[in-house]
Amino acid sequence: MELPFAESYKIKMVEPIRKSTRLEREEWIKQAGYNLFGLKSDQVFIDLLTDSGTGAMSDRQWSEMMLGDESYAGASSYFKMKEAIREILGFNHFLPTHQGRAAENVLFSVLVKEGDIVPGNSHFDTTKGHIEFRKAKAVDCTIGEAFDTTLIHPFKGNVDEAKLENVLKTQGDKVPFIIVTVTCNSSGGQPVSLENLKMVRRLADKYGKIVVFDSARFAENAYFIKLREKSCQDKSIREIVEKMFACADAMTMSAKKDAIVNMGGFIAMRSKELHEKASVFNIIYEGYITYGGMSGRDMNALAQGLYEGTEFDYLETRIRQVEHLGNQLMAFGIPIQQPIGGHGIFVDAKRFLPNVPKEEFQAQTLAIELYKEAGIRGVEIGALLADRDPVTRENRYPALELMRLAIPRRVYTNNHMDVVAVALKNIFDRRESITKGYRILHEAPIMRHFTVVLDMIS
Numbered sequence: 001m002e003l004p005f006a007e008s009y010k011i012k013m014v015e016p017i018r019k020s021t022r023l024e025r026e027e028w029i030k031q032a033g034y035n036l037f038g039l040k041s042d043q044v045f046i047d048l049l050t051d052s053g054t055g056a057m058s059d060r061q062w063s064e065m066m067l068g069d070e071s072y073a074g075a076s077s078y079f080k081m082k083e084a085i086r087e088i089l090g091f092n093h094f095l096p097t098h099q100g101r102a103a104e105n106v107l108f109s110v111l112v113k114e115g116d117i118v119p120g121n122s123h124f125d126t127t128k129g130h131i132e133f134r135k136a137k138a139v140d141c142t143i144g145e146a147f148d149t150t151l152i153h154p155f156k157g158n159v160d161e162a163k164l165e166n167v168l169k170t171q172g173d174k175v176p177f178i179i180v181t182v183t184c185n186s187s188g189g190q191p192v193s194l195e196n197l198k199m200v201r202r203l204a205d206k207y208g209k210i211v212v213f214d215s216a217r218f219a220e221n222a223y224f225i226k227l228r229e230k231s232c233q234d235k236s237i238r239e240i241v242e243k244m245f246a247c248a249d250a251m252t253m254s255a256k257k258d259a260i261v262n263m264g265g266f267i268a269m270r271s272k273e274l275h276e277k278a279s280v281f282n283i284i285y286e287g288y289i290t291y292g293g294m295s296g297r298d299m300n301a302l303a304q305g306l307y308e309g310t311e312f313d314y315l316e317t318r319i320r321q322v323e324h325l326g327n328q329l330m331a332f333g334i335p336i337q338q339p340i341g342g343h344g345i346f347v348d349a350k351r352f353l354p355n356v357p358k359e360e361f362q363a364q365t366l367a368i369e370l371y372k373e374a375g376i377r378g379v380e381i382g383a384l385l386a387d388r389d390p391v392t393r394e395n396r397y398p399a400l401e402l403m404r405l406a407i408p409r410r411v412y413t414n415n416h417m418d419v420v421a422v423a424l425k426n427i428f429d430r431r432e433s434i435t436k437g438y439r440i441l442h443e444a445p446i447m448r449h450f451t452v453v454l455d456m457i458s
């Protein structure tokens with residue numbers, strides 16, 4: 001008999017979590033203005049709000065914390081991080097930053113100016129925010145297949161060659177760089193193939209542009225390449241990572257994801273000149289160039305996390321857990337983005353709750369239902385997040401109304417995943433009776449989803 005699959009680690013330290021009653025949760029979510037960001041963490045049983053900064057560090061990472069060098073300049077921790085980045089990602093220059101969006105802020109301060117156009121594959125919100133804040137435009141060149149949740153495609157994060165070339169051909173003079181997000185968070189944690197990255201490189205060379213990777217989940221991307229791209233099936237994760245980054249000139253990194261730390265990020269690049277220019281902004285916004293908003297101990301843990309995060313056994317454990325949840329949901333007939341992505345499950349709320357009008361926020365309604373059902377916190381990626389049109393102030397309704405269940409790394413067991421699956425099934429079984437959603441009582445002028453206050457429609 002073939003042995004079943006099991007995790008590639010055992011547990012040395014635990015953190016208690018609390019269950020609650022449905023009555024308690026109904027009261028808490030009401031007090032939170034029906035906004036899951038407004039809940040206290042101890043009001044949540046299984047927290048799938050994000051996989052960012054919520055992972056469990058290993059014993060080796062914790063021992064690296066003790067070895068952190070807190071010198072202001074030239075700390076050994078900086079050099080440890082530099083060596084890990086050089087060895088794994090192949091960049092000789094880097095700048096530490098306190099997290100991913102800070103890396104974007106520093107790099108884009110050098111590269112983006114008013115009127116620019118930055119093509120890419122479904123830019124993450126903060127990436128788009130840092131582009132638009134500079135009065136530039138993010139143009140989405142993701143392949144059309146990504147927007148049909150039922151369609152099976154091995155690389156739904158891919159860049160559409162024709163769309164990208166069209167931007168470069170018609171507006172190339174306004175393009176400072178091309179950005180590729182690996183894996184593509186906004187399309188459901190979907191990977192980009194190595195072949196597609198090479199295509200982007202070819203087009204960039206043809207039009208004389210630089211390529212930046214938004215690399216938050218680069219290792220999960222490499223795992224999918226190994227499994228799904230024939231030419232790479234015998235290569236190690238590190239070899240694939242090397243080939244991926246050979247297609248880039250620079251990268252931004254939110255280390256809170258694939259480097260499995262609670263806080264941290266960096267920018268890495270090949271060009272010494274770009275490093276010099278970015279250093280100025282790093283010093284203004286983040287800190288001196290050898291710490292950039294990170295403490296020495298955190299840089300040590302990050303360096304160690306880069307090595308662990310690119311081990312096949314770790315990645316297999318991680319992604320198979322996400323699949324464990326996704327497969328159960330599919331067996332229950334629950335509509336999710338397929339194939340299952342790297343860092344979470346994206347439930348198609350339009351198809352899950354067809355009786356709730358889109359004006360009443362279907363994905364948010366589903367996320368609230370799931371919280372009430374079992375104390376599970378997911379997050380809306382739909383009309384609330386899409387916000388209003390800056391000019392007309394009308395609500396924008398995106399192509400996909402999703403509820404994301406992001407799975408923290410090395411934190412929950414498959415038993416927790418089973419609870420999530422059954423809780424969603426229970427809601428799915430009574431979906432016909434859910435006909436009403438929520439209306440907005442109060443919202444901020446931008447990024448409203450974090451603080452929006454809602455009321456139940458009765």
Ligand code: F0G
Nearest residue numbers: 050052099100101124126185214216254
């Ligand atoms: N790029 C991607 C693809 C991301 O998913 C994130 C963060 C960032 C950049 C920004 O990094 O949070 O360190 O400043 N994503 C988190 C999430 C917030 O929940 O998906 P950060």
